[in-house]
Amino acid sequence: MTGPSRRTLIKGLAVAPAASLIGMPMIARAAEIELKYGNNLPLTHPLNIRAQQAAERVAKETNGRVEIKIFPNNQLGGDTDMLSQVRNGGITFFTPSALVIATLVPVAAINAVGFAFADYEQVWKAMDGPVGAHVRAAIEKANLYAFEKMWDNGFRQMTTSGKAIEQAADMASLKIRVPVSPLSISMFKALGAAPASLQFSEVYSALQTKVVDAQENPLPIIQVAKLYEVQKSCAVSNHIWDGFWFIANGRAWRGLPPDIQKIVASAINDAGVAQRGDIKSLNETVQADLQSKGLAFNKTNPDSFRAKLRDGGFYKEWQERFGAEAWGLLEGAVGKLA
DSSP: OOHHHHHHHHHHHHTSOTTOOOOOTTOOSOOSEEEEEEOSSOTTSHHHHHHHHHHHHHHHHTTTSEEEEEEOTTTTOOHHHHHHHHHHTSSSEEOOBHHHHTTTSGGGGGGGSTTOOSSHHHHHHHHTTHHHHHHHHHHHTTTEEEOSSOEEEEEEEEEESSSOOOSGGGGTTOEEEEOSOHHHHHHHHHTTOEEEEOOGGGHHHHHHTTSOSEEEEOHHHHHHTTGGGSOOEEEEEEEEEEEEOOEEEHHHHHTSOHHHHHHHHHHHHHHHHHHHHHHHHHHHHHHHHHHHTTOEEEEOOHHHHHHHHHHTTHHHHHHHHHOHHHHHHHHHHHOOOO
16 A cells, blocks of 8 residues: 555554554444454554455445454564464454464474575465465464465565675574574574574664674564664575464354355455565565665575585474475475475
């Protein structure tokens, strides 16, 4: 969404009650069904803009019977808190990243296998296809419902204050900050780097004081956190892709009438597909902005990284952890890895 329509939307949201961001001026009566949705992103992020549109569509198509109340920007707590709330029914919907829900459903992290996806075409082939279906089935076993279409959180890129990273050999002994994630730590160790797990709040100062020399994140995060001030170059590595699962409390979802389920699922899935396009456009804009601020960009040789991970036993280890079935589905979408 751009131009006046986006400004109008954001202006409207700003004057809405904090607990509810959905306005339905044409509907006088109270909704029969209220569905609470929590997430960790600001209102201006494409995820919330598209979720708002989905909520308005649901209100219209149900003639006001259903109201989705959106609680953005960690209003209901952090990721761990909201995952707990959606499990116990405190909230109806939550959008955890795959790495967050993997703490409950380990196979959900399979989309974050290093250098698995060459591009978005492969991502959506896998996640809209057999890989996504396999993960959704695993999520359902945790008494949660996952909507069919995954939302985009973007590819992660590597930045450094020293030599530009172009191939796997450039990773040797590189002190790089990584999230507190077993998959990320395992990958960077296999690449020969020296990964350090730090909370995100510590990243800027760690780079500034040379505790670490490099870090990795999606471009919008690099922009917002102003990491370009303490980094010199960015390797477009696309080494990990992560997305958001739009999930619902299983009992609450099964309790909705079938006609309501159909309307809500259609609105949320369509909004998710639209949000993917938003993120793609945003990334292109962000790169240009970061370049204007002095961050140099370079391409990488993904084949050298995959070969290093293969030789280091990374793919074999995670094939065993995720299981033959899930791994086979992933390789069916991206080609041979292990």
